Amino acid sequence: MSRYTPVEIFEFAVRIEENGEKFYRELAVFTQDPQLRGIFTYLADEEAIHRTTFARIAAELENAADAHAYPPEWLAYLGAFVDHVIFNKQKMGMEKQSATDIHSALETAIATELESVLYYQELKAAVAPDKQHLILHIIDEERKHFVKLAELKKNLK
């Protein structure tokens, strides 16, 4: 059984976006390259918009109080995902360090974008059909971030 409620599962998406925004802002400050600074600022701005969308969805969910609609396996899987991927303490420590080296920072960002694509797919399936396009839009933007970051990493070599 999961330790988290459905509302908390959605609130973790808000945290992911908060951390993402912070990470890209730090990279924008750290980099000397104006082109890279522009890209990181753009990514940070997008994550900030995503954060607002998820915060709104989480708040609506809290008011809807239909927690019974979520299957226990879904909660168990996402609970394990939160514990082992999102709140992997060791990794969070590593993320802090990696902002000092652009190559490893890009690798961290790439991995984190993919984790969010995976996590949000599950959230998308769990919201009302008229809300799914909001999450799909965010997922597609994270996919674009992933492609862009991988391209940047390739060009560093």
Place this chain on the structure above:
Amino acid sequence: MSLLSAGELLKFAVMIEENGEKFYRNWAAKAQNDEQKSFFTRLADEEIKHKHMFAELKSIVGDQPADDIENQGLYDAYLRTFSEEVLFNEKSKEAEKAAVTDMKSAVEFAMKQELDSLLFYTDLKNYVPKKHEDAVEKIKQEERRHFTDLAVFKRDL
């Protein structure tokens, strides 16, 4: 029209399941007790079942290009990058494998592989004909359970 064929992607899925089976079989042989042995054997047996399902699906859909989907260009670029960055990134795979030194690190490695496969199958599902989507979803459901079960197994080690 998509540049990727469902057949090409299904070939990757077959390889993922083959590698998964081999890994779990290997750890079933190294198990320290009957409970561990039957756990890894069950995972290996399920991966081989998935491999057969993907191979069968591949023979049905052949190498026909996938039907058009919304945002086709993005999905093609994303999947190509995903293949290079994750599925066939020899450098990172070697580093991940080198980190496997005991049962705990083996379970962590397996959890990462399960998530990578879930991420890949989510998109693969978009490329197979509609009537076969349920078969892919069924496999995804089992991979989610593997991840959850591995998390519990690791906790109890």
